[in-house]
Amino acid sequence: MSDGENLASYPTSSRNQVKRRHDRGFYDHETVHRILDASMMCHVSYVIDGQPYCTPTFFWREGTRLYWHGSSASRMLRNQSSGQRVCLTVAHLDSLVLARCGFNHSADYRAVMAFGTAYLVTDVEEKERAVIAMVDRFFPDRTAGLRQSNTQEIKATSFIAMEIEEASAKIRAKGVADDEEDYELPIYAERIPVRTVLGAPEPCSRLLPGVMRPETLNGYSEGRLLEDALRDAYFLQYPTR
Template identity: 65%
Template sequence: MPDTASYPVTERNKVRRLHERARYDHDSVHAILDAALLCHIAYVIDGAPYCTPTVFWREGTHLYWHGSSASRMLRVQKPGVPVCLTVTHLDSLVLARCGFNHSVDYRSAMCFGQAHIIDDPAEKARALDAMIDRLYPDRNATLRPSTAQELKATMVVGMEIEQASGKVRAKGVGDEEADYALPIYAARIPVTQVLGASEPCPRMPTGVSAPPGLAGFTPGRRLDEVMAENQARLYEASPG
């Protein structure tokens, strides 16, 4: 069932330029997030701006990311700090008939909230299990459990999405009407990130084969499609 809810539009998340490309509804924003593997986290330490790339995942309107317990980014977020999480998909290069109209087709999302550390051991372990299964369906049940030391060395951060906005361009070439007759080459060049053939570990015991949960990772498939498919598979029974 479609999610008809939307994130509130405030001065912080309102799209001001080309506002017709804006998306605030949960379905649109979540679709952009769920098709991504990496995000960038922007925050401030002692008045200086930083932006860190990391793997993330979504559960409803809550986002999670993780890293080393020694990470400066995560340590500064431990007491709680405002952050902006962004993802971007580059879908095509657009060549127009003048430099001004050259562009790209893209899908992007910006999410704002207060980062907080997941301290409860059980919740932390559950979140890390969810990260693995979001990326690789059903894989966690086949793995060696993480040790207490491994869990201690890993920090998990959560953030409820307070405000968010998506922005999408998918129009291809958009020239001035008078320019379409000019003898200048114009085109849309699609850009995709695709999977290659898997390279099994040479030290894997004889007889071990890829599990069914990895069936979607076939050579030539688009990564964003596989990520969105895996997200839906893991959380299809959950709202949002």
């Protein structure tokens, strides 16, 4: 993160301010972006004719702008193309918390809600960059070695972008937190860590002889946390963001 980003925060309003447990709320760019960059899947919420929808999709961040993509025929993209207000969310489950009282059972987590106005990416240069970014953001420099997408494939894919107008992060990272008097009870309690860990790569069975796994994929190695691999990939692709 740059020094400017470390100091910057998103504005707060009744929409994004954490109402309950203010101590868990964060609005600075560094915290919000760190949670976003540790994920490749988000949920985008929007309303069509009074009916709420929530669509899971892959996304990525460029500065304070978020991008996501999908089929040009999808309901989500058709209805977000005309400047619709949306809320994009990301959540990480970090642990299960078993306390001495049912009320105090909980979970450790990191989550972000980002608000803004979605728009369809129609600028030719911006869309060309997005076609590359939707791969290279997660797997740096991979697009250059691939078969290039043809005209029909590009036509069938649309991109939506949203400048983050407001955002908040909410974090719980305290583990077991019982009422003081409950610590004297003979009841077992624990925190169970939850992690998404990469398994061993499984090469395609139809690889041509001599085709080896490129070194650019070394960040996605067995035993690594997915979020660490995603963050490393982000900073390789966007070293100043």
